[in-house]
Amino acid sequence: MLGYTVRRILQMIPVLLGATFIIYALTFLMPGDPISALTGERPLPEATVMQIRQAYHLDDPFFVQYGNYILGVFRGDFGIDFFGRPVLDLILERLPVTFALALTAWVLKLFIGLVIGVYGGLRRGQSGDHFALVFTVLFMGVPGFVIALGAQTYFGVHLGWVDPAGIRAGWPMAFILPALVMAFEAAAGLARLTRTSLVEVLRAEYLRTAKAKGLSPRRIIWGHALRNAMIPVVTYLGLSLAGMLGGAVIIEAIFNIPGIGGLMVSSINNKEGTIVVGIATLLVLVYLVFNLLVDLTYGLIDPRVRI
Amino acid sequence: MSTAHEAANPLLEIKDLRVEFATRQGVATAINGVDLSLQRGRALGILGESGSGKSVTARTIMGLLDTPPAKVTGGQILLDGEDLLAVTPKRRRELNSASVAMVFQDALSALNPVHPVGRQIGELYRVHRGYSPAEAKKAAIQMMDRVRIPVAASRVNDYPHQFSGGMRQRIVIAMALALDPQLLIADEPTTALDVTVQAQILELLTEQQVENNMGLILITHDISVVREVTDQVAVMYAGRIVENGPTAQVLSEPAHPYTRGLASSVASEELKGQLLPAIPGSPPDLLNLPAGCAFAGRCHLANQQCATEVPELDEIAAQRHTACFNSQEVLAHA
Numbered sequence: 001m002l003g004y005t006v007r008r009i010l011q012m013i014p015v016l017l018g019a020t021f022i023i024y025a026l027t028f029l030m031p032g033d034p035i036s037a038l039t040g041e042r043p044l045p046e047a048t049v050m051q052i053r054q055a056y057h058l059d060d061p062f063f064v065q066y067g068n069y070i071l072g073v074f075r076g077d078f079g080i081d082f083f084g085r086p087v088l089d090l091i092l093e094r095l096p097v098t099f100a101l102a103l104t105a106w107v108l109k110l111f112i113g114l115v116i117g118v119y120g121g122l123r124r125g126q127s128g129d130h131f132a133l134v135f136t137v138l139f140m141g142v143p144g145f146v147i148a149l150g151a152q153t154y155f156g157v158h159l160g161w162v163d164p165a166g167i168r169a170g171w172p173m174a175f176i177l178p179a180l181v182m183a184f185e186a187a188a189g190l191a192r193l194t195r196t197s198l199v200e201v202l203r204a205e206y207l208r209t210a211k212a213k214g215l216s217p218r219r220i221i222w223g224h225a226l227r228n229a230m231i232p233v234v235t236y237l238g239l240s241l242a243g244m245l246g247g248a249v250i251i252e253a254i255f256n257i258p259g260i261g262g263l264m265v266s267s268i269n270n271k272e273g274t275i276v277v278g279i280a281t282l283l284v285l286v287y288l289v290f291n292l293l294v295d296l297t298y299g300l301i302d303p304r305v306r307i
Numbered sequence: 308m309s310t311a312h313e314a315a316n317p318l319l320e321i322k323d324l325r326v327e328f329a330t331r332q333g334v335a336t337a338i339n340g341v342d343l344s345l346q347r348g349r350a351l352g353i354l355g356e357s358g359s360g361k362s363v364t365a366r367t368i369m370g371l372l373d374t375p376p377a378k379v380t381g382g383q384i385l386l387d388g389e390d391l392l393a394v395t396p397k398r399r400r401e402l403n404s405a406s407v408a409m410v411f412q413d414a415l416s417a418l419n420p421v422h423p424v425g426r427q428i429g430e431l432y433r434v435h436r437g438y439s440p441a442e443a444k445k446a447a448i449q450m451m452d453r454v455r456i457p458v459a460a461s462r463v464n465d466y467p468h469q470f471s472g473g474m475r476q477r478i479v480i481a482m483a484l485a486l487d488p489q490l491l492i493a494d495e496p497t498t499a500l501d502v503t504v505q506a507q508i509l510e511l512l513t514e515q516q517v518e519n520n521m522g523l524i525l526i527t528h529d530i531s532v533v534r535e536v537t538d539q540v541a542v543m544y545a546g547r548i549v550e551n552g553p554t555a556q557v558l559s560e561p562a563h564p565y566t567r568g569l570a571s572s573v574a575s576e577e578l579k580g581q582l583l584p585a586i587p588g589s590p591p592d593l594l595n596l597p598a599g600c601a602f603a604g605r606c607h608l609a610n611q612q613c614a615t616e617v618p619e620l621d622e623i624a625a626q627r628h629t630a631c632f633n634s635q636e637v638l639a640h641a
Contacts, residue, residue, distance in 0.1 A: 204416065205411065205413065205416035205417050206416060206417055206418055206419040206420070208371055208411070208417070209411060209417045209418070209419070209479075209482075210419070211370075211371055211403070212369050212371060212403055212404065212408065212409045212411075213403060213404045213430065213431055213434070213482070214399075214400040214401060214402070214403030214404045214405065214431075214434065214435065215400070215430070215434055216400065216434075219434070223430075224419050224422075227421050228419070228420065228421055231421075301421065302420070302421060303420070303421060303466040303468070304420055304466070304468050
């Protein structure tokens with residue numbers, strides 16, 4: 001187990017290098033000049049521009065820039081922005097907000113998706129199942145931002161149940177609506193997966209055995225079917241928590257939530273490459289860590305893959 | 308021996324059982340009027356090819372048919388006089404495993420992959436007898452000992468995938484025997500195993516059946532298994548029993564052309580170097596059974612009567628029945 005974990009962590013290094021390289025190259029290729037973006041219409045004196053370009057190594061060749069950056073990252077230094085603030089501080093300041101949103105959404109999604117999925121799986125072919133199917137297809141088909149804007153207008157503006165934007169109300173009130181939007185988006189996929197997996201398991205021979213043992217339907221479902229049905233679902237759930245951090249970017253922009261999503265969007269607009277790369281790198285790292293956690297906990301639910 | 312008393316009170320008596328399956332193409336008749344009876348302490352083989360209805364019979368006795376698509380359209384299954392087709396679901400659950408238990412064909416898929424085997428055996432004691440977890444575990448270890456799993460106490464927490472095929476089948480047997488049922492149904496219990504292990508499993512089944520005075524129904528397509536283990540045999544074809552009687556007699560002097568075909572299609576020393584005599588043709592379409600005898604299309608003795616009339620299962624000798632108009636001719640040529 002320990003050897004496996006160490007091996008997996010070492011495997012993360014090339015993945016992380018590759019991912020950061022691509023992101024770094026993409027920000028490098030972003031059109032527009034970061035310094036003119038800094039000041040807008042008023043051009044800076046030539047000497048000042050030169051000074052800034054030198055201070056931020058903007059004239060170095062691409063590979064030198066990337067090399068310097070990556071060396072810094074491995075020392076825990078994600079660079080500074082144009083106002084001299086360390087990028088890491090900027091990110092860490094906003095990360096808790098995004099985590100709060102993503103986790104709330106994830107827990108809601110877990111609940112909604114599993115309830116709908118298990119219900120549909122157990123009542124396969126009945127009207128409840130058909131209703132669940134229509135519901136999930138609807139949420140899978142409509143683009144996320146449409147649902148987000150719709151919910152914001154209806155519940156936030158028309159009904160006024162929650163603030164349409166911002167986080168002044170704090171957790172949970174300010175997070176409920178955006179988290180619900182994210183949750184329903186993602187719950188559709190989870191519900192489908194859970195339903196399919198449960199339907200599959202309900203046909204399994206060992207459930208026939210359970211029936212032959214004279215167990216009650218409740219014991220057959222809870223004791224024998226669900227845990228087996230959860231095996232593919234757990235993988236999906238672990239990865240989707242990481243995915244939710246990325247998905248928060250759009251929702252944060254719509255609901256004006258000051259998380260890393262908002263920071264990412266404003267940094268792209270301001271051509272602040274260091275921040276964009278920093279956030280992306282962090283998200284990649286989070287994704288890899290969750291991936292590892294899923295693989296390590298997998299054995300808890302499925303003894304056949306126990307390491 | 309109290310033969311008369313036993314005959315009057317068989318452990319299991321199936322009367323005119325009929326089961327249909329609703330399929331997309333129509334209604335398939337899987338069991339078409341089956342009568343069977345079995346005494347305590349005896350072993351009955353049900354012999355037949357795929358689709359003959361032998362497994363459906365087993366599942367109907369155990370109450371394991373998926374309904375729909377399956378539907379029991381008639382008959383009775385009396386276990387110790389109690390009609391299993393008429394009991395409440397609650398009573399059915401009480402009887403399952405405690406009075407009638409089943410050994411499945413493929414032990415790997417019959418066991419739940421995510422629970423330790425000890426827990427799967429112990430669950431029976433917990434549910435049916437209200438044992439504590441510790442008591443149930445102890446009873447499970449005893450059961451694993453009884454089916455001769457080496458060092459059972461150290462393997463009780465292992466998972467099904469950690470056992471060999473033969474050991475897994477022993478665990479399935481342990482589970483079936485855990486509550487000392489009166490009737491054990493084994494559905495192709497050795498088909499998934501290699502030959503040496505097959506012999507051990509059959510030996511174990513026979514030994515447990517005799518020691519516990521259980522009734523055993525062994526479902527198989529393998530004549531040698533039937534010969535080795537059972538006292539009586541019932542041969543099934545297209546959802547009906549076409550012949551039954553004492554195993555040795557039926558297999559050595561078959562009275563039905565289908566039984567004769569089965570018995571003579573087994574490889575033997577005399578047939579060395581020759582093609583095995585196979586039964587020509589294939590089983591009838593269960594969606595569209597012929598008007599007369601279902602075997603007529605493959606039978607070299609078939610005549611006008613066979614094509615229009617269904618032969619009844621008639622007594623041809625003491626304890627022997629066959630459903631063939633030409634049984635005397637078949638016997639004469641044996």
